[in-house]
Amino acid sequence: MLYAFGFQRFGVVLSDLYFIDPNPAQPPGSFDRTHHHPAFRDWEPSSRVFVAELSARPLEWLRARLSDLDGLLDEVGVAHDEVTAADAASLRACVPEIVAATSRLLDRVRAGELATPPSAEPIRGARVGWL
Numbered sequence: 274m275l276y277a278f279g280f281q282r283f284g285v286v287l288s289d290l291y292f293i294d295p296n297p298a299q300p301p302g303s304f305d306r307t308h309h310h311p312a313f314r315d316w317e318p319s320s321r322v323f324v325a326e327l328s329a330r331p332l333e334w335l336r337a338r339l340s341d342l343d344g345l346l347d348e349v350g351v352a353h354d355e356v357t358a359a360d361a362a363s364l365r366a367c368v369p370e371i372v373a374a375t376s377r378l379l380d381r382v383r384a385g386e387l388a389t390p391p392s393a394e395p396i397r398g399a400r401v402g403w404l
Contacts, residue, residue, distance in 0.1 A: 278367055280360040285371055307331065312349035331379065332372055339368045
């Protein structure tokens with residue numbers, strides 16, 4: 274499942290993902306490995322950032338982060354004038370919708386509908402590039 278919210282100069286993308294943790298500290302769904310990548314450059318994500326608030330209260334963390342566009346721009350080194358006032362207003366207006374979409378994704382992950390482990394069937398091929 275993928276949700277994308279596009280604005281003139283930036284976007285917000287949400288997805289359910291399944292990661293294999295070779296040495297999990299907690300059972301699946303515990304949020305013990307929840308992280309984010311604050312920035313992307315040429316399709317490459319920045320390093321993982323683990324934030325206690327993201328694991329403890331993901332929706333509240335997301336709402337606060339998206340409500341502070343200036344702080345996000347500062348964190349990733351983007352000049353404020355690269356984002357239009359219209360984009361900032363659109364993002365503020367979309368924060369409830371983005372958080373609601375994230376909540377629905379998390380509900381479906383917790384229900385076992387999304388981000389499920391791969392089947393036991395052997396993998397016959399894999400895509401190893403973007404194209």
